[in-house]
Every structure is written in structure tokens, then in C-alpha cells.
Amino acid sequence: MQLTEEDLKPGDHIYVRRKGILYSHHGIYAGERYVIHFKGVEKEKIDPVVKKTDLDHFLQGGKLRRRDYKKRLAHSETLKIAKGELSNRGYSLGLNNCEHFVSYCATGKRKSKQIRRTIGGIIGGAVVVIGAIIQKKTIKKQAG
Numbered sequence: 001m002q003l004t005e006e007d008l009k010p011g012d013h014i015y016v017r018r019k020g021i022l023y024s025h026h027g028i029y030a031g032e033r034y035v036i037h038f039k040g041v042e043k044e045k046i047d048p049v050v051k052k053t054d055l056d057h058f059l060q061g062g063k064l065r066r067r068d069y070k071k072r073l074a075h076s077e078t079l080k081i082a083k084g085e086l087s088n089r090g091y092s093l094g095l096n097n098c099e100h101f102v103s104y105c106a107t108g109k110r111k112s113k114q115i116r117r118t119i120g121g122i123i124g125g126a127v128v129v130i131g132a133i134i135q136k137k138t139i140k141k142q143a144g
Contacts, residue, residue: 003064005033005055011075011082013106015099016062024065026102027058028082036082036105038091038098048091050082050101072106081105 008014010031015024027037035058040048055064072078082105090096099112 003066005064008064008066009075011078011106013067013069013078013102014058015065015067015102016059017065018060018062024099025058026067026099028078028102028105029055030079030082036079036086038101040091048089048098050085050088052086067106069106073108078105 008029010029012029013026014029014035015026017024025037027035030036030052033055034052035055036050036052037058038048039051039053040046073081082102085101085105096110097112100110103109103111
């Protein structure tokens, strides 16, 4: 079932996938077709600031999605926190990106599933490479 604006309530954590499934952009639905999110020049990467923009601009033609939580702050509290963050800067891809900001507004904790998955992938890849190097050295020692 397609999520529509009518399915949203102010304080919802919404997101849209960008560049296929490469990454997602997150915001807090503020009601009346507005979203509070980190926004910067050139695809949110240059000088991001927490802003309120219209839903269409946030989605940029992408599919609207909502993240539901088992445990979260009240929607009214989430929206209050998001509004209090308007004009704030301090964006950091690894420590304070759009998903960190939105999860903080919704739960009080800065978390990013995207960053955790990326770090997990990097660590997993490093383990494989290190294992291959150790195996190669072991085989050389046994042959020598």
C-alpha cells in the first residue's frame, strides 16, 4: 500500500530513498505539507542547516516512507524538539546526519541505521582482507 500525505501525522519520522537504494534522506513531518530536516546546497551536502521545507521539495519525486518505532516520544514532543532545532547547524555524516537528527527528535537518541550498516560492511570487509593475508602468509610458511 502506497503511503500518502493523508496517512501522516505531525511528528512522524519520514524518509525518501535517494540514488536508488544508495542512501535515504530523513525528516520530521511538520504537518500542512511541511518537513523539518537537514537541508543544504547541492543535495544536502554543502552547509546543511535544519530547515522547514515543503513535502514535494523534500521528496524530490521519490516515494514517501515512514519509520515506525516500538518505543518513541510522543509525536507532539518530537515536533517540539524538531522546531527547536530549526536553523541549527553541526551536520556530520558520521555523527549528526539527517537520520541522527530525526531519530533524536523521535526517541531522544541520535542513531543512524545507514551509518551502522556502512561501518559493519567496512569492518566485515576488513576482516575478510586480513584473514586472506594471514592465510597467504601461513601457506608461504608451510611451503617454505
